[in-house]
Amino acid sequence: MTKALAVDSYLAGDAESVVARVRVGDPAALEILYRAYEAPVFNLARRICRTVEDAEDVLQETFFEVYRSIGQYRGDGPLWGWVRRVASSKALMRLRRNKYRDTDELFDEAHAVRREDTPLRMDLEAALERLPETSRAVVWLHDVEGYTHEEIAEMMDRTPSFSKSQLSRAHAKLRAWLGEEALT
Amino acid sequence: MMHLTMEQLLAVRHAGSEPGSAESQAHVQVCPECAAELDRLHQRVARLRALPTLRPPRDRFAAVAARVRHDRRQLYFRRTGIGALALAASLLLAVVGRDLMAPPAANASDQLTTVMAESATLEQALRQIRSSQQVTDAYTTRAAASLEDRIAELDHELESAQMQTSPATRSELLPLWRERVGLMDALVDVHLTRAHNVGL
Ligand SMILES: [Zn+2]
Numbered sequence: 001m002t003k004a005l006a007v008d009s010y011l012a013g014d015a016e017s018v019v020a021r022v023r024v025g026d027p028a029a030l031e032i033l034y035r036a037y038e039a040p041v042f043n044l045a046r047r048i049c050r051t052v053e054d055a056e057d058v059l060q061e062t063f064f065e066v067y068r069s070i071g072q073y074r075g076d077g078p079l080w081g082w083v084r085r086v087a088s089s090k091a092l093m094r095l096r097r098n099k100y101r102d103t104d105e106l107f108d109e110a111h112a113v114r115r116e117d118t119p120l121r122m123d124l125e126a127a128l129e130r131l132p133e134t135s136r137a138v139v140w141l142h143d144v145e146g147y148t149h150e151e152i153a154e155m156m157d158r159t160p161s162f163s164k165s166q167l168s169r170a171h172a173k174l175r176a177w178l179g180e181e182a183l184t
Numbered sequence: 185m186m187h188l189t190m191e192q193l194l195a196v197r198h199a200g201s202e203p204g205s206a207e208s209q210a211h212v213q214v215c216p217e218c219a220a221e222l223d224r225l226h227q228r229v230a231r232l233r234a235l236p237t238l239r240p241p242r243d244r245f246a247a248v249a250a251r252v253r254h255d256r257r258q259l260y261f262r263r264t265g266i267g268a269l270a271l272a273a274s275l276l277l278a279v280v281g282r283d284l285m286a287p288p289a290a291n292a293s294d295q296l297t298t299v300m301a302e303s304a305t306l307e308q309a310l311r312q313i314r315s316s317q318q319v320t321d322a323y324t325t326r327a328a329a330s331l332e333d334r335i336a337e338l339d340h341e342l343e344s345a346q347m348q349t350s351p352a353t354r355s356e357l358l359p360l361w362r363e364r365v366g367l368m369d370a371l372v373d374v375h376l377t378r379a380h381n382v383g384l
Contacts, residue, residue, distance in 0.1 A: 025252075025256065025377075027249055027252065027253075030248070030249070030252065031245055031249070034245050034248065035245075038240060038244075038245075039237050039239050039240070040237065042238060042239060042240040043237045043238045043239075046238045047235075047238070052241060055238075055240075056240060056241070056242065056244060059240055059244050060244045060247050060248055060251075063244075063245075063248045064248055064251050064252065064255075067248070067252050067255075068255065124228075124231050124232065124235065125235065128232070128235075139232070140232075143229045143232055143233070144229075144232050144233050144235075164191065164194070165191070167194060168189070168190040168191040168194055169190075171190050171193075171194065171225065171228070172190045174228060175190070175224065175225075175228070178228065
């Protein structure tokens with residue numbers, strides 16, 4: 001994944017010593033990690049969570065967890081992959097906590113009134129924002145972050161076929177909202 | 185001819201690993217409509233990946249660092265068996281988090297009582313920490329000494345201010361007490377950072 005490469009090259013060569021310093025509790029090292037990954041972590045959280053505030057909380061929780069669990073990072077994969085996994089779990093946990101908002105019925109009801117105002121063709125950001133939370137999380141984790149259905153299922157505590165059906169629902173909705181025109 | 189469902193189109197992307205995807209792939213080859221739909225799908229994904237990276241509106245590192253410090257204290261208190269200070273740990277969060285969270289609405293005299301209690305708890309914590317640390321390195325000694333000097337100065341200020349103030353206006357001392365708690369807090373940190381680094 002190109003994004004992951006870009007992010008890891010940020011810490012290139014230095015990652016090992018930074019991790020070692022975080023392990024012994026060096027706050028300056030934790031800050032280096034924070035600065036390197038705050039944007040991609042926030043972006044992931046913001047794309048998955050409904051509000052900026054939720055995404056900010058996920059950002060904070062992710063780095064606290066990184067500090068607390070850095071001992072579990074074995075160095076066998078890229079550091080960003082490990083941090084991203086922590087961030088994804090935290091974002092999904094946040095969704096579960098807000099679950100009462102996330103049923104299609106509720107969602108559709110809330111939007112039914114405004115449906116006439118919906119422009120014939122939405123832009124991608126708006127369409128993504130409009131997806132039900134679970135579908136949006138799955139489409140983001142699968143299509144952008146590159147997780148498999150098996151990995152998503154594990155993180156969500158669901159089955160891979162649940163993840164698959166959420167993905168196709170997301171795409172069916174995006175397809176309808178983005179319109180017939182060829183996307184440039 | 186039946187066109188492909190979204191699920192089947194998605195499966196074509198991972199042809200080989202998905203059951204039934206070979207047939208779908210064969211269909212795409214002969215059906216221009218489904219081929220176009222698959223193309224749209226690929227483009228949609230490409231555009232999702234190309235969305236700009238959203239950046240956090242505020243710097244949250246201070247909040248992360250505060251939580252780390254709080255966590256370290258609790259861990260230290262637990263390991264060294266300073267059980268009586270479980271309360272201190274929760275008070276400490278109030279101190280540490282003060283700048284980060286909106287302070288609870290309380291009248292000045294209540295606030296003064298709270299801050300004085302925090303100060304006393306920190307004092308007790310420091311005594312315990314000092315007595316459990318046999319050796320102190322030069323860095324800790326230096327950092328602690330300058331904080332202790334300032335605390336001594338502050339205590340002097342507090343003493344003379346207290347003599348000039350009537351009990352009714354004691355809440356005017358709140359800023360001084362707050363500063364004292366802040367300094368004590370930093371002092372606890374100096375000792376605990378060292379304790380953490382030597383693996384206590
Ligand atoms: Zn077809």
